[in-house]
Amino acid sequence: MSIARFPRITSALALSTALAACSGPIDLDLRGKMGSGFDTAQAAQNASPANRPSPDDRGILSYPNYQVAVARRGDTVADVAARVGLPADELARYNGVRTTDPLRRGEIIALPRRVAEPSPATGADTTGPIRPAAQVDVTTLAGNAIERAASTTPAASGGATGVEPVRHQVARGETAFTIARLYNVSPRSLGEWNGLDEQFSVREGQFLLIPVNRDAAPVVETAAVTQPGAGSPTPQPPSASKPLPTEVPAAATKPEPAKEPVADIGQSTSKPASNAAMTMPVAGSIIRDYAKGRNEGIDIAASAGTPVKAAASGQVASISTTAEGVKFLLVRHPDDVITVYTHLDDITVQKGDAVSRGQVVGKVRAGDPAFLHFEVRKGFESTDPMAYLQ
Structure with missing residues (x-):
């Protein structure tokens, strides 16, 4: 591509x-020189991107606001459409490709409408979209884990919890580098999350998932609470110990002569x-x-x-x-x-x-x-x- x-x-x-x-x-x-003060080097050094969650057996990653499918090696758009249960033409139009276009392994295909949610029956750990851990029913999560533990073969985590990433649609002229810089992530993590090739190629109309920082989580700040009477004393106002300075009116100045009006032609003032x-x-x-x-x-x-x-x-x-x-x-x-x-x-x-x-x-x-x-x-x-x- x-x-x-x-x-x-x-x-x-x-x-x-x-x-x-x-x-x-x-x-x-x-595409330009990435070694200057405006490149993504700082993002690559500072960011700690989490791994992309694992999809279910159909390749579905489901979030509260959207769903995407992850392509397998050798897939075409028609193959993905058949696996997720959507018309191939509809899926192709939504992603700006043809039904016969080959896809890279790990490439993200956005779904135009929701399909059946992932569940243990489709190879997921839980039923429903991926949500932050704080919003997941712990009892349900534990129950599903026990059911899956009956198998003697270790099962890969289905990524039942996680922060919903931004889904970005590539506009004309954008590259992986400008998109990475826009969201302060590294091109490498952007490529890994979206199955991009070695040149980080993207196409107009393509949907990309923006990598989520490993530490990204809702942060609730709580103010320190002190017992009544245990706080710091109320400061004494300055006027209580020192009188306010006497105001001296400014000397009258001679008014400047009026200037002729200047037409406003849009200059910055x-x-x-x-x-x-x-x-x-x-x-x-x-x-x-x-x-x-x-x-x-x-x-x-x-x-x-x-x-x-x-x-x-x-x-x-x-x-x-x-x-x-x-x-x-x-x-x-x-x-x-x-x-x-x-x-x-x-x-x-x-x-x-x-x-x-x-x-x-x-x-x-x-x-x-x-x-x-x-x-x-x-x-x-x-x-x-x-x-x-x-």
């Missing part, structure tokens, strides 16, 4: 070939935080950093509809849309510098408009996750935007 990729906007950029600084393609594939050459076009965390030849800019996570601002003053050089419907905007700046903004909606400027630093030029397009792709190009070459933003 091929890796899902963001649509390249090379074809759309051909409309702007007159711009010498923008003749190169903008690669929006999120906040003072820049630094003397950087450019300002961040949108507030948010960077979910993918610059990697020459892999990602020609940075991807900034932001909610859909968040205003996107011009990073620096300049002139709108091009506005266009790719065949996949991805809108992008190019702004020309002095010294042969071009800034590129993609994954926009509601663009508020037109080609040829002069824009000022901080002026709103559009909004972040809806996505899962929603983000803005931002580039800085010097002549023909892309350059790390952080050099301009810091």
